[in-house]
Every structure is written in structure tokens, then in C-alpha cells.
Amino acid sequence: AGVKDDSFSVLDLAEYTKNRPWWRKVFAPSSGSSAEKYNVATQLVIGGVTGWCTGFIFQKVGKLAATAVGGGFFLLQIANHTGYIKVDWKLVERDVNKAKQQLKLHSSGNRVSPEVKSKVDEVRLLFQGMCKCFTAGTAG
Numbered sequence: 001a002g003v004k005d006d007s008f009s010v011l012d013l014a015e016y017t018k019n020r021p022w023w024r025k026v027f028a029p030s031s032g033s034s035a036e037k038y039n040v041a042t043q044l045v046i047g048g049v050t051g052w053c054t055g056f057i058f059q060k061v062g063k064l065a066a067t068a069v070g071g072g073f074f075l076l077q078i079a080n081h082t083g084y085i086k087v088d089w090k091l092v093e094r095d096v097n098k099a100k101q102q103l104k105l106h107s108s109g110n111r112v113s114p115e116v117k118s119k120v121d122e123v124r125l126l127f128q129g130m131c132k133c134f135t136a137g138t139a140g
Contacts (some may be wrong), residue, residue: 096127 038046079085 076085080087
């Protein structure tokens with residue numbers, strides 16, 4: 001009862017996976033990697049063609065998206081000038097002032113860099129110009 005059988009076989013998994021990958025059993029014997037199936041020139045051609053097709057598709061989709069965003073902005077401007085959209089500029093000004101106060105509270109402890117300050121000034125001037133343009137357009 002106390003006798004043990006110490007004979008066992010060692011299974012080298014590295015050698016086993018080289019000879020018989022599991023995906024070949026599951027899918028098919030011909031489902032190896034492309035490095036095994038095709039030479040370098042064929043891989044380069046396939047990569048180049050798929051890259052070109054991807055770039056072409058993204059170019060068309062990008063143009064379509066830019067056209068949609070620009071067209072939407074254009075339609076909103078037309079709707080604003082024809083009176084379909086009314087903007088409550090007092091509410092906008094109140095919200096901007098509230099945001100300014102929050103920025104002052106958050107940035108009171110640290111100094112704002114000159115680059116950020118110049119960009120904020122540019123946005124402020126642009127916004128003021130837009131407000132003047134819209135109020136002049138709706139007043140007449």
C-alpha cells in the first residue's frame with residue numbers, strides 16, 4: 001500500500017504548442033498567421049492597399065462630418081437672423097459672469113500663465129464682438 005509509482009512522462013508545452021496550436025484544431029488547418037502564409041512582398045501589398053482604403057474612407061467621412069457641422073452652424077445662423085431662434089443675451093451674460101466668478105475662485109490661489117490669459121482675452125473679445133453683431137442684427 002505504501003509503494004509509489006514514480007514513473008511519469010514530462011510534457012514540454014513549448015514543443016507541443018509549436019507543433020499543434022489550439023486554434024488550428026478549432027478553426028482549420030489553414031488558419032495560421034499571415035507571416036506563415038504570405039511572403040514579405042505580399043504582406044506589404046496587402047498592408048498598403050488596406051491602409052489606402054482606410055485613409056480614403058476616413059477622408060470621405062471627415063469631409064461629410066465637416067460639412068454637416070458647418071452646415072448646421074450655417075442653418076443656426078440663418079434661423080437666428082430670420083427670427084426662428086431668440087437668444088436671451090441677459091441670461092447668457094449672467095451665466096458668463098457666474099463662470100467668471102467660479103474661475104476667479106478656483107484660480108485665486110495660483111497664478112494664471114500669460115498664454116492662458118491671452119487666450120481668455122481673445123475668447124472674451126470674440127464673444128463681445130459676436131454679442132454686438134447679434135444685437136445689431138436683431139435690433140434692425
